[in-house]
Amino acid sequence: MEKAHHNHDRKHDPVFYFIAVIAIIGVAASSYLAVARNDDKEKHLQDRNALLQQLNNTKSNLTVAEMNISELENELNDIKEELDDLADDYRDEKNRNEDFEDQIRSLSGTLGDLDKLSKIDKELLQKYSKVYFLNENYIPERLKQIDDKYILEGKNDQYFHANAINHLEDLLNAARRAGIDLKVVSAYRSFDEQVEVKGHHTQVYGEGANAFSADQGYSEHQLGTTVDLTVPAVGGTYESFAQTEAYEWLLDNAYKYGFILSYPEDNTFYIFEPWHWRFVGTDLARHLDRNNETFYTMEQRDIDEYLLELFD
Numbered sequence: 001m002e003k004a005h006h007n008h009d010r011k012h013d014p015v016f017y018f019i020a021v022i023a024i025i026g027v028a029a030s031s032y033l034a035v036a037r038n039d040d041k042e043k044h045l046q047d048r049n050a051l052l053q054q055l056n057n058t059k060s061n062l063t064v065a066e067m068n069i070s071e072l073e074n075e076l077n078d079i080k081e082e083l084d085d086l087a088d089d090y091r092d093e094k095n096r097n098e099d100f101e102d103q104i105r106s107l108s109g110t111l112g113d114l115d116k117l118s119k120i121d122k123e124l125l126q127k128y129s130k131v132y133f134l135n136e137n138y139i140p141e142r143l144k145q146i147d148d149k150y151i152l153e154g155k156n157d158q159y160f161h162a163n164a165i166n167h168l169e170d171l172l173n174a175a176r177r178a179g180i181d182l183k184v185v186s187a188y189r190s191f192d193e194q195v196e197v198k199g200h201h202t203q204v205y206g207e208g209a210n211a212f213s214a215d216q217g218y219s220e221h222q223l224g225t226t227v228d229l230t231v232p233a234v235g236g237t238y239e240s241f242a243q244t245e246a247y248e249w250l251l252d253n254a255y256k257y258g259f260i261l262s263y264p265e266d267n268t269f270y271i272f273e274p275w276h277w278r279f280v281g282t283d284l285a286r287h288l289d290r291n292n293e294t295f296y297t298m299e300q301r302d303i304d305e306y307l308l309e310l311f312d
């Protein structure tokens, strides 16, 4: 009985209770910890998955972005090519326009030349041979009086072609600068005046007058672009003019001012007239001088090439 009592007493022993409570607390705590650890693990897993998911999302977003970029690059390249094509087209178009402008320019140049040519009197570069005479009704377009200071003393007023008179003055002034007192004896002569002069020569010299006052020579005076020149020491008879320094100077320099000797020594077209100088333009005069050629031995069609630049 005591033993049972004793047993019964042990059950109510505070130490027993204390141990039991400790044990219970221990079990509960470890269970709680186990559960809590499990919860932590779960949470970590979830977090990890969420992160992975986020990473995957970011990755796929990146892939989409990369695809967009390469698409944009392609589009940009297409635009670049289109721009290059447009630039090429623009260049082509510009070249075409420039070609067209050149054509217009050269066409208007040609038209300008034709217009200029149509206004230049073709007779002024015409050869008057023994078979081709200037029409008796021919009158120069416009004449201008030659300044008295250039005229041989005792001679009448003289007239020259208005478009060529500056060339004549240049020639006379250049001679003066070279110390040569070149004077005009005779310039423009109308057909009637020529007939008169010829009549006078015929009266004085008889039939022999044809030798030096034939129509041909005077025809050139009717153009208004021809002068007979002399120096006071020789005068208006021109005797021995060929032996003067003035004649030598003219042979060396007249071409620079567009003047040529129509009938040089030993020509087969007319008698030698060292005083008789005709304006044919500086281009043609220079050509004749350079090639040691004479106006009357040149082909008319070759002479006509110089008509455009006659008064330049």
Ligand SMILES: [Zn+2]
Pocket (backbone or CB within 6 Å): 217, 221, 226, 227, 228, 275, 276, 277
């Ligand atoms: Zn003459």
